[in-house]
Structures are given as structure tokens and as C-alpha cells.
Amino acid sequence: DIQMTQSPSSLSASIGDSVTITCRASQSIGRYLNWHQHKPGKAPKLLIYSASTLQSGVPSRFSCSGSGTDFTLTISSLQPEDFATYYCQQSYSTSLTFGGGTKVEI
Amino acid sequence: EVQLLESGGDLVQPGGSLRLSCAASGFTFNNYAMSWVRQAPGKGLEWVSGISGGGGSSYYTDAVKGRFTISRDNSKNTLYLQLTTLRAEDTAIYYCVKDRAVGRAAILDYWGQGTLVTVSS
Numbered sequence: 728d729i730q731m732t733q734s735p736s737s738l739s740a741s742i743g744d745s746v747t748i749t750c751r752a753s754q755s756i757g758r759y760l761n762w763h764q765h766k767p768g769k770a771p772k773l774l775i776y777s778a779s780t781l782q783s784g785v786p787s788r789f790s791c792s793g794s795g796t797d798f799t800l801t802i803s804s805l806q807p808e809d810f811a812t813y814y815c816q817q818s819y820s821t822s823l824t825f826g827g828g829t830k831v832e833i
Numbered sequence: 834e835v836q837l838l839e840s841g842g843d844l845v846q847p848g849g850s851l852r853l854s855c856a857a858s859g860f861t862f863n864n865y866a867m868s869w870v871r872q873a874p875g876k877g878l879e880w881v882s883g884i885s886g887g888g889g890s891s892y893y894t895d896a897v898k899g900r901f902t903i904s905r906d907n908s909k910n911t912l913y914l915q916l917t918t919l920r921a922e923d924t925a926i927y928y929c930v931k932d933r934a935v936g937r938a939a940i941l942d943y944w945g946q947g948t949l950v951t952v953s954s
Contacts, residue, residue, distance in 0.1 A: 770945060776940045821892045823880040823941075824880065825877060
């Protein structure tokens, strides 16, 4: 299986800050990389797919870059509703795998 | 509006079996692959299994191969996961997830609220 490694595992930030989360794949996955947001007690939500395409309704303050093995998710101007755990997920192989998650806290 | 409603989660003894169901609405069910993803207590997300829109292809993570079976009834817009030989490490919230495409699980675009499976004696 392709291993996905996220860093950091958690971070503290303030409203209005810009934050960056990194995701590294154990082998090249092209641009087959998706990002999900998960809040406690809620259904996870797809934010970005194919490395850079925002899911419908997702604010433009979310962006992603990268290809191959290294990717970054950037949230510019953090809003109160952005405090959550973020997961990267590869769809290069038929056995999907997630990163360990990054918890964004106030 | 896409809706995914899971059911069937329960407390079950190690070695036991359970069947999870997911009732789907708001989209043409047989046009999309579907998946099950789980989250163990205090842990991250783990993809468990996926199935193509027509049901002819299915995929599993190694940890559940031979123990879990995914299936779908497109006439009932329902996805299933049969869990057998359950272990304590299968304890988790199980989410039903829709894909963006028909062929295989890849881009998980809509998630249900989940159903809790607890394996304990």
C-alpha cells in the first residue's frame, strides 16, 4: 500500500492566520491527491480533489499545490469554521489510503 | 441533495458478524462507485472497501480481506458491508461514502454520518 505521511500532526493558529499542511506519499502518485476536512461528530467533507480542484462550495481560501510525492494544503486567513482535522488521501492505487491527519486548533 | 444513511452498527462479541447498510438518495445510485471508510476511537480515517457502480468490481484493504464483503443493490439504492470474524481492532465508526466516478473508489465526495460498531466481550 502507498503510505501517506502528514505534518504536522497538530498546530495552533489564530483567526486570520495562514496555515500550511504538508502531505508526502511513499511513491509518486501524480496528482491523485485529495483533501478532506473532519469536525468532531460530523461527516467528513471533501475539500479538494485531483491535487488542486476545489469541491463545489469550498471557499477559495483553501488551496493545494504539488505533484508526485509532495503536496501542501494552504488555508489563507483562517476562519472560526476552519478549526478541524484535515486528511490527505491518495487515489492513485485501487487501495485508497489516508494520511494520519492534522488537527488545526485555536 | 445527496443523502447517505447508515444503519446496522451494534455491540458484537469477538468472532461475531454484523451487516451494515447504507440507504442512498439524491443521486443516480448505479452511476457511482461507493466506499466504506472507518475511524477507530482516537484514530484517523481508514478506507475499508470500495465497489464499482455496477457492482462487478470490489476492493478491500488488507486488514479486512477475507473477513468483510461489500455489496450493493442498485434496485434498492442500498450499499452493504458484511462483517465477519470481528476483532476488537474493528471497533470504529463506519462511514458510507459516495465517489465522483463510476469505475472504482477514488474521489470520496459525499459522506454519511456513520454507524458505530463495537467489538467487545
